[in-house]
Amino acid sequence: MPPVLEAARPVAADTAPLTEPTPPALTDQVALARLYGQPLFKIPHDLYIPPDALEVFLEAFEGPLDLLLYLIRKQNFNILDIPLVQVTDQYLGYVEEIRSRNLELAAEYLLMAAMLIEIKSRMLLPPKVKEGEEEAADPRAELVRRLLEYEKIKLAAQQLNDIPQHGRDFVQTQIFIEQSLQPRFPDVDVAELQAAWRDIVRRARLVQHHHISREALSVREYMSRVLKQLQGQRFVPFEAVFAPQEGSAVLVVTFIALLELAKENLLEITQAEAFAPIYLRLTYLPISTV
Template sequence: MAADADGGLPAPPLDEQGLPEVVDHVAVARLYGEPLFSLPTDLYIPPDALEVFLEAFQGPLDLLLYLIRKQNFNILDIPLADLTRQYLAYVDQIRKRNLELASEYLLMAAMLIEIKSRMLLPPKPSEDGQEPEDPRAELVRRLIEYEQMKLAAAGLDQLPLLGRDFMRVQVHSDPSLVVRHPDVTLADLREAWMDILKRARLHTHHTITREELSVREHMGIVLRTLQGQRFVEFADLFDVTRGTQVLVVTFIALLELGKEGLLDITQAEAFAPIYVRLAYRPA
C-alpha cells in the first residue's frame, strides 16, 4: 500500500461503494455509527481548547507573596529588580489570554516600578531631620497583613465544616408510637382490694380467734416475697386462707411500703391486672 502525496499514512482501500475497508478491524472513531479509520484533514482544534494552570493566585498580592516565598527573599528587604522582572513575566503570560484579568496585575506592576524608581533617586531630606521612610515599607506592610489573613483563612478551612466533614443527625420521634402506661389511682387500688375481699369470703370460717398481727412484720413478708421477682400480681401477695384480718394487715403493709417508696405499683393498661415490684434505686 503506497503512501499519500503528503508523505503521511496511507489511506485505507475503498470498497465497491466507495467506503473504506476495515484495516486490522480497528477504527480510530465512529461518526453517526460509521467507523472512521483516519482523522479528517479539515479537523480544527482551537488553540485554547485545553489549558492547564499549574498555579492559581487570588490576586496581585498573592502572586508577589508566592514569588518571595519561593525564592526565600527577606520580606523586609525585597530585591525589587528581580521580583519585578519575574512579576512582569507572569503578567505577560496572562495578558495574552485574559486582558481583563491582567489589568489589576498591571496596576501592581506599575507600583513596583514606581517603588524601584524612588529607590534609585536620592531620598528627600525630612523636615524634622529623621531618616526618610523606605519606599518599600507600605508594600511590605500590605504583604505581611495579607499573609497573616491567608494563614488564618487556611486555619479556618481546616476546621470541621457542616456538610463537608460531618452531617447533623436528625431524629424524628412520633409521639403516637410512644407507649404510655396509665397511672394506678386510689380508685384502682380500691377495686382491686374489693375483689380480694370477695375472694376471701369464699374461704370464711366461723372460728373466732384472737391474733396479734404486726404491720412491720407483714411489710418484711411482702419484701421477701418480691425479692428476686420482676413483677408479682397484686392478688398473689395476699393469703386468702388466713382470714380477713391477715388480708387487712397485708394491705396496710403494702400501703406503707408504697408510701416509703419501696414498691412500684404498675398497670399495663386500663382494667388490666395490677402488678407490684421492688422500687429501683440507682447505686
C-alpha cells in the first residue's frame, strides 16, 4: 500500500521510520511535510491521498430549518408562497450528499425531507374544505409558521451575538492610582464592634490581679459606740447592739468590742436562766443631777 500523507505529529520511540535518514545536504531545505515523523523534501510518485482529505464545507447549518431557510432566502423566494417543488429538490440533494458521509447527522434532515415530500404530495391532491371554512387550508401553513419563528429567533440571536461581550470582544482593564486624598475607611458593623469589645474584656480578665485589702476597723471606736448605745438604758438585748446590714467584718469587731468592755468591767452580760435571752447593761450608773 502506498504511503499516506499526514500532518506533522510526534512519533513514539519504538516506531521505526520507513524512510532512510535525511542526507546532511538536505537538512537546510524546507520540508514539504512529515511522513511518520520524518521530514519529506520530495513528493513520492506513488503518494496516496484519501478522498475525504481535501473536503471543504463552505456552509454549516444548525439544523433542517436552517438549511430550508437558507435555500429560500438565497433564491429570494417568498416565504409565504414557497415553490415547494424546487425547494424540495434542492433540499433532497443536500440531504443525499450528507447522508453518504454522516448517517447520524442526516437523520434529522431526513425527517424534514419526509415532511416536505408529504406537503408536496398534499398540494398535488385536490384540496379538501372542512365544514365551517370557506376555503381549504394551505398545507404549507405550518411549515411557514415554523420558518418565520425560527428566522425571528435566529435574527435575535445574531443581534445578541453582535453585542460586545466581555472576554471575547474586549477585556476590562484595572488601573490602580495612588491618591493623596482623605482615605475612605470601610464601615464597621455593630456585631464586629461587639466582638472586638468582648475580646478586650476577655484579655483584661486574663491579666488582672486579685487584690485583698484590709478594712480599717477600730475596736476602740466600736467600744465607744456600744457604750453610747447602752447609756441611759438598764438592760439591752444582746442582738440589739449588732448591725447585720454593715457586713460580717463589722459584726466581728462589735463582738470583740463587747468582750473588751466586759474584760475592763465596763459591761455586764447577764442571763436570768439557761437558754434565756442574753442582756447587756453598764456596770456603772451615770450620776444624775437633782
